[in-house]
Each structure stands twice: as structure tokens, then as C-alpha cells.
Amino acid sequence: xxxxxxxxxxxxxxxxxxxxxxxxxxxGQDVGRNGGVFRATQGLQKTFGADRVIDTPLxxxxxxxxxxxxxAQGLKPVAEIxxxxxxxxxxxxxxxxxxRLRNRTRGRLTCPVVIRTPHGxxxxxxxxxxxxxxSMFCHVPGLRVVCPSSPARAxxxxxxxxxxxxxxxxxxxxxxxxYARQDVEDNGEALPLxxxxxxxxxxxxxxxxxxxxxxxxxKAADELAKQGIYVEVIDLATLSPxxxxxxxxxxxxxxxxxxxxxxxxxxxxxxxxxxxxxEHGLYDLEAxxxxxxxxxxxxxxxxxxxxxxxxxxxxxxAVRTTLS
Amino acid sequence: MNTTAQFDxxxxxxxxxxxxxxxxxxxxxxxxFAHDPIELVRMYKMMVLVRAFDTKAINLQxxxxxxxxxxxAGHEAAQVGAAxxxxxxxxxxxxxxxxxxxxxxGVRMAEILxxxxxxxxxxxxxxxxxxxxxxxxxxxxxxxxxxxxxxxKIRNEPRCALAYIGDGGxxxxxxxxxxxxxxxxxxxxxxxxVNNRWAISTPLSQQTAAHTLAQKAxxxxxxxxxxxxxxxxxxxxxxxxxxxxxxxxxxxxxxxALTYRLSDHTTADDxxxxxxxxxxxxxxxxxxxxxxxxxxxxxxxxxxxxxQSYKHECSQQIEAAVSEYLATPTPPVTAMFDYLFAHPPQRxxxxxxxxxxxxxxxDNHG
Ligand SMILES: Cc1ncc(C[n+]2csc(CCOP(=O)(O)OP(=O)(O)O)c2C)c(N)n1
Ligand SMILES: [Mg+2]
Numbered sequence: 001x002x003x004x005x006x007x008x009x010x011x012x013x014x015x016x017x018x019x020x021x022x023x024x025x026x027x028g029q030d031v032g033r034n035g036g037v038f039r040a041t042q043g044l045q046k047t048f049g050a051d052r053v054i055d056t057p058l059x060x061x062x063x064x065x066x067x068x069x070x071x072a073q074g075l076k077p078v079a080e081i082x083x084x085x086x087x088x089x090x091x092x093x094x095x096x097x098x099x100r101l102r103n104r105t106r107g108r109l110t111c112p113v114v115i116r117t118p119h120g121x122x123x124x125x126x127x128x129x130x131x132x133x134x135s136m137f138c139h140v141p142g143l144r145v146v147c148p149s150s151p152a153r154a155x156x157x158x159x160x161x162x163x164x165x166x167x168x169x170x171x172x173x174x175x176x177x178x179y180a181r182q183d184v185e186d187n188g189e190a191l192p193l194x195x196x197x198x199x200x201x202x203x204x205x206x207x208x209x210x211x212x213x214x215x216x217x218x219k220a221a222d223e224l225a226k227q228g229i230y231v232e233v234i235d236l237a238t239l240s241p242x243x244x245x246x247x248x249x250x251x252x253x254x255x256x257x258x259x260x261x262x263x264x265x266x267x268x269x270x271x272x273x274x275x276x277x278x279e280h281g282l283y284d285l286e287a288x289x290x291x292x293x294x295x296x297x298x299x300x301x302x303x304x305x306x307x308x309x310x311x312x313x314x315x316x317x318a319v320r321t322t323l324s
Numbered sequence: 325m326n327t328t329a330q331f332d333x334x335x336x337x338x339x340x341x342x343x344x345x346x347x348x349x350x351x352x353x354x355x356x357f358a359h360d361p362i363e364l365v366r367m368y369k370m371m372v373l374v375r376a377f378d379t380k381a382i383n384l385q386x387x388x389x390x391x392x393x394x395x396x397a398g399h400e401a402a403q404v405g406a407a408x409x410x411x412x413x414x415x416x417x418x419x420x421x422x423x424x425x426x427x428x429x430g431v432r433m434a435e436i437l438x439x440x441x442x443x444x445x446x447x448x449x450x451x452x453x454x455x456x457x458x459x460x461x462x463x464x465x466x467x468x469x470x471x472x473x474x475x476x477k478i479r480n481e482p483r484c485a486l487a488y489i490g491d492g493g494x495x496x497x498x499x500x501x502x503x504x505x506x507x508x509x510x511x512x513x514x515x516x517x518v519n520n521r522w523a524i525s526t527p528l529s530q531q532t533a534a535h536t537l538a539q540k541a542x543x544x545x546x547x548x549x550x551x552x553x554x555x556x557x558x559x560x561x562x563x564x565x566x567x568x569x570x571x572x573x574x575x576x577x578x579x580x581a582l583t584y585r586l587s588d589h590t591t592a593d594d595x596x597x598x599x600x601x602x603x604x605x606x607x608x609x610x611x612x613x614x615x616x617x618x619x620x621x622x623x624x625x626x627x628x629x630x631x632q633s634y635k636h637e638c639s640q641q642i643e644a645a646v647s648e649y650l651a652t653p654t655p656p657v658t659a660m661f662d663y664l665f666a667h668p669p670q671r672x673x674x675x676x677x678x679x680x681x682x683x684x685x686x687d688n689h690g
Contacts, residue, residue: 029523029524029526030524030525030526033525033597033598034524034525034597034598035597037524037592037593055525055526055530057492057495057526057530057531057532058462058492058493058495058496058523058526058531059495059496059497061496061497062495062497085461086461086462088461089496089497089498124391124392124442125391125392126391126392126420126440126460126590127458127460128460128461129460265675295660295661295675295676295679296671296672296675297660297661297664297672297675298660298664300444300659300660301391301439301442301443301444302391302441302442303441303442303443303654303655304442304654304655304657304659304660305442307657307660307679307682307683308660311682313682313685314682314685317685
């Protein structure tokens with residue numbers, strides 16, 4: 001077993017699937033020779049050749065559209081969009097074709113595509129490089145949205161995403177690309193999609209989060225544990241569709257819910273989670289739901305980034321509010 | 325079968341790599357600015373300042389005082405030459421790497437540092453109020469220039485717009501859309517393709533099968549011309565010609581400048597992973613500064629003493645800008661809420677108050 005970072009785990013899953021399934025191809029800007037700007041695809045072109053690890057021209061609409069064509073004709077493309085802030089030219093293809101082809105053709109043609117893209121900020125990047133606009137995509141019928149929060153989940157969920165017969169947007173939390181190493185067995189075992197992962201059990205308050213915000217959330221849970229408050233931390237993992245059952249069960253136990261996400265608050269995924277609990281778990285709630293989120297502003301440039309990303313202190317306060 | 329369409333692409337160059345006129349050049353075709361010693365020296369001095377600033381900016385990033393920065397080394401002639409051809413009232417839509425362009429236009433070095441240091445106020449240019457801000461989403465700016473040119477056309481103003489775009493950028497659909505509408509509407513706009521051979525790790529050969537990028541204009545029904553982007557005289561001349569056409573109401577032009585990105589893509593990149601040192605060394609042999617300096621020295625407009633004393637002057641100007649930049653306080657947390665709307669909704673104002681409190685709470689935590 002190897003101790004790997006989240007980005008190395010992504011690379012491993014990629015390599016595993018490419019060596020076991022000849023229909024898998026990787027494509028995107030700078031993914032081949034350079035191994036991707038974050039090195040997610042490092043070494044893959046050497047191993048699998050330039051026909052299967054393709055450096056494309058600079059055009060996101062082209063990349064997504066190619067994926068539709070490739071997938072409909074039997075390939076399983078795994079495309080990288082260099083940063084989430086540059087995914088917009090691809091949206092037409094994702095929304096109008098990739099996520100609809102199965103439905104439009106009554107299952108005749110399908111789109112087993114994975115679009116990988118870095119998610120979130122906090123690493124002092126330039127403008128447009130820190131976006132977390134998952135809710136735009138969670139709104140799209142026919143598309144899955146996944147976001148791992150550890151090396152092991154990155155490995156297992158990417159394998160699952162590639163094997164999934166429908167398109168998956170795979171969000172990679174940049175802030176924790178190299179945050180921690182974890183033992184990950186390179187055995188080709190996928191994790192289930194469409195389920196949450198309980199990272200820590202606790203009886204006082206349910207905290208739902210995903211991606212890099214799991215780090216701040218677990219720190220907040222540590223801090224609260226010292227004060228005798230036990231938080232159940234749930235990693236949403238698949239942002240769409242949401243595993244309502246796990247969340248509702250937890251809320252039934254704790255009676256309290258805090259949702260933490262980096263993305264802006266307005267119509268964020270947190271709003272959907274709150275609505276699900278309001279619809280199906282209202283009588284379990286002993287306090288109003290709290291959301292700790294990015295503000296409804298553009299992600300600020302580096303100097304204020306720290307003030308934008310929800311802090312441990314804000315999360316602690318929110319949990320305490322539900323208990324007061 | 326008959327030929328129904330044909331095209332050719334002209335290439336403009338005056339100076340060779342050693343700053344000598346090309347052998348078969350007809351000197352009577354020299355543009356008028358080339359006969360103006362003051363202007364020639366002014367442009368060269370700006371190139372020197374830009375190179376020195378660029379070096380300093382990279383240093384600041386390496387020492388943790390600046391964010392990711394996109395070096396301009398190698399682009400000085402392509403940037404200063406084109407900027408010098410423009411009038412102040414023209415409008416540019418620049419990309420991230422146009423350091424020299426911005427400096428010639430009057431953007432202050434401290435502003436450039438503020439932007440790349442992670443402070444939006446660096447985009448609030450004091451001197452170039454109508455120019456567009458730095459553009460990062462590739463190719464999007466080409467349509468902004470077309471739109472600006474449309475405004476000038478509708479209002480019958482003798483102004484032009486100029487959009488910068490890289491070789492990689494010409495692969496985006498937006499670029500074709502911009503050329504196309506500019507052709508249909510005969511807009512006073514120039515699409516200035518700065519072909520530095522690389523788009524991060526992607527070489528031109530993987531970007532396009534076209535022999536030139538200038539010829540992409542042909543399909544839009546507009547002229548395209550190629551210029552040696554390391555030749556200051558040629559760049560300024562070609563852009564001046566294109567601007568003159570546009571001002572006469574004859575529509576847009578695509579200008580492709582051939583240059584080379586001498587540095588890494590940005591300070592976050594390591595170009596040695598994907599391109600050979602040999603190629604980079606070759607590029608240093610034809611870089612723009614040496615060429616222009618040799619030309620000026622031959623005309624006896626410049627010498628070693630002037631070079632040394634001017635470089636000293638540059639360091640002082642740059643140090644002053646750096647001090648100003650470093651002394652700029654971090655913006656208040658409320659800055660991210662400001663300028664989002666002319667009429668901010670109450671809910672946003674509430675968040676703004678909350679953010680102020682959260683920020684203080686974090687400060688207390690240390
Ligand atoms: C739409 C979009 N996609 C991807 C990127 C990431 N990116 C930044 S610069 C760059 C390469 C641009 O190359 P080129 O147009 O040749 O300009 P150069 O950097 O060489 O000046 C890429 C892919 C981006 N900024 N915008
Ligand atoms: Mg380039």
C-alpha cells in the first residue's frame with residue numbers, strides 16, 4: 001500500500017482504469033506532456049501514448065463536445081478542464097448534449113464522460129482560478145456531480161465515475177490536493193457514488209460538508225469535542241443526486257443541522273440540503289438550520305481570500321448557535 | 325475545377341537580429357516615426373523599463389511578496405510597438421501578459437503590482453479610464469473589443485479598439501465569432517495575435533494545422549498580416565497601418581506578431597518540463613531588446629553610458645513603485661462587497677456587516 005496525496009490518488013485511479021479498460025482516454029489542455037498544470041495526469045502519456053492521453057487545443061467547448069462524440073461512439077473520455085472558472089464555454093455541450101443524450105435518444109446513445117476540474121480556492125491563485133460553482137451543475141438533470149475529500153475517496157470515486165454509464169462532473173478540491181497523505185491500495189476498487197460518507201459520528205449536531213471544507217469542519221468538530229459537543233460530520237461526496245437518507249437519519253439522531261460550503265450562499269447546494277430536511281425531517285429539528293458559506297460576492301483575489309473561505313471559528317459559532 | 329478563392333499573407337520585418345536593415349529593404353518605405361529620434365529612444369527606454377520591471381516582479385513573487393505573475397520577457401517590442409501606435413482615446417482589451425502595453429498606456433507599476441498581488445483595486449487604472457481590465461478567461465476579450473468598436477462606429481467617433489490574444493487563444497470559438505462579426509459590420513477593431521509559440525505547455529503545432537495565425541482572418545473576410553514581433557519598427561508600422569484602415573472606415577485587421585515567451589508561462593509554471601533549452605537559447609539570439617539597442621547605437625542615438633544611467637533610473641522608479649505597493653494596506657474585508665451592484669440588496673449589506681464581525685473574530689483568534 002502506498003501513502004499518497006489526493007492528486008496522486010487521482011493519477012493512480014486514472015492509470016488503473018486506463019490499463020484495465022482500453023476504451024478510456026484522457027484529454028485536455030496540457031494534460032499530456034506536462035501532466036496537467038497540477039500534475040494530475042503526470043506520466044500517463046508516457047505510459048499510454050499520445051493517442052489515449054491527448055493534449056488538445058485551447059477550447060473548452062471543443063473538449064466537452066469531443067467528449068460527447070467520443071462517448072456516443074464507445075469511448076470513455078476523462079477530460080480535464082484546467083480550472084472551474086474556465087468551464088463556462090463547455091456548458092452548452094454539457095447541459096444541452098452530454099447530460100441529455102441518453103434521454104433524447106431513449107437510451108440509444110449515451111455519454112459515459114468524466115469531466116475533472118479543480119474546485120475552490122485558498123491557494124492564492126489569480127482571478128477566475130478559485131471558483132466553486134457546483135450548484136450551477138447540480139441544477140442540470142442527467143448529470144452527476146462528485147467531490148472527494150480524501151486520497152482514498154478520490155481514488156475510489158474517480159474509478160466509480162469513469163465506470164458510471166452517465167456523465168459525471170468530478171470536482172477536485174485544490175486546497176487539499178497535497179494536504180495529507182493516506183494509505184490507498186491501488187486495487188481498482190471503486191467506491192459507491194450517490195452516497196454520503198460519515199467522517200465522524202456524534203450525537204449533538206449534524207454537519208454536512210464536502211471537498212476541502214471537510215478540513216475546517218473536522219477541525220471545528222475537534223474544537224467542539226473539547227467543549228463536550230459531539231458533531232457528526234458527513235462528507236456529501238456526491239453533490240447531485242444527494243443521498244438524503246443518510247442526512248435525514250443523522251438529523252433524526254442529532255436534531256440539529258449545520259451545512260458548510262465554500263461556494264456562495266445564494267442558491268448553493270446547502271439550500272437544497274436544507275430544503276430536503278425541511279421537507280422530510282422538520283419534526284426532528286430542535287433548532288433552525290445553520291449555513292456557513294462563502295459570501296454572495298465574487299471570490300476575492302488573494303489578499304481577501306482568507307476572509308471569504310469559511311473559517312473554523314465561523315463553523316464553531318454556527319454549531320453552538322444550533323445548541324443555544 | 326476552377327480556383328474560386330486564393331490568399332496570401334504578407335510578412336513585415338525591417339531589422340534583423342543585429343539591428344541592421346534587411347538587405348533588400350527599400351528605405352523610402354520606412355514609416356515616419358522611424359525618422360523621429362526622440363520617439364525611437366522613448367520606445368526603447370520603455371522596453372528597458374518593462375524588462376527591468378518584469379525581472380523585479382518575478383523576484384517579488386519568489387520572495388512571497390507577489391502572487392502568480394505572467395512574465396513578459398521577449399514580448400517588449402510586440403507590446404511597446406503596438407501600444408505606441410495607438411491613440412490615448414483608442415481602447416484596448418488586454419490579456420494578462422500585456423505588462424509593457426499597460427505601462428506605455430499609463431497604467432502605473434504600483435497598480436500592476438496591486439493586481440498581481442491579489443488586490444482588485446489594481447484594475448482601477450488611474451490614467452487609462454476607458455481601457456478594459458486585465459483579461460484572464462482566454463479569448464473572451466476579443467468580443468469586448470468588437471463591441472467597443474461597434475460603439476465607436478455607431479457614434480461615428482474616430483476611435484479604434486484593439487484586442488490582444490495569444491496563439492493558444494486563437495483556438496477558442498470566441499475568437500472566430502469576434503473576427504466574423506467585425507468583418508460583417510466592418511468594425512474599427514484590430515485583433516492582435518501575439519504568437520509566442522507556446523500556450524503553457526502546448527506548442528503551436530498542437531494548437532493549429534494552419535501555416536500562419538494571420539490567415540485565420542481570411543475565413544472571416546478580413547485582412548491578416550504577419551509581422552516580426554521582435555522588431556519594434558515593424559510592429560508599430562503594421563499596427564499603425566491597420567489603425568489607419570480602420571479609421572478610414574475600411575474595417576478590421578488581424579495582425580499576427582511572431583515572438584517568443586522567454587520565461588515560464590507564469591511563476592507557477594516550469595517550462596523546462598516541456599521545451600528544450602536549445603530552443604530557448606535560440607530565441608534569446610533574436611530577442612527584441614538587443615536588436616533595438618544595436619539599431620539605436622548605429623544611429624548614434626544611444627550608447628553604453630546612457631544605457632547604464634537609464635537602467636539606474638529604472639531601478640529607482642521600480643523601487644519607488646514597489647515601496648508604494650508594499651505599503652498599500654490589505655483592503656478591508658468589506659472591499660469584496662463593494663462595487664458588486666450599484667444598488668446593493670439589503671441581504672448583501674447584511675452579509676457585509678456579518679463579514680466585518682467574522683473578520684474581527686478571526687483577527688482575535690490570531
Ligand atoms: C478559457 C480559459 N481556459 C484556460 C485558461 C488557462 N490558461 C491560462 S493561460 C493559458 C495559455 C494561453 O496561451 P496563449 O493564448 O498562447 O497566451 P500566452 O500565455 O502564451 O501569452 C491557459 C490554457 C484560461 N485562462 N482561460
Ligand atoms: Mg502563447
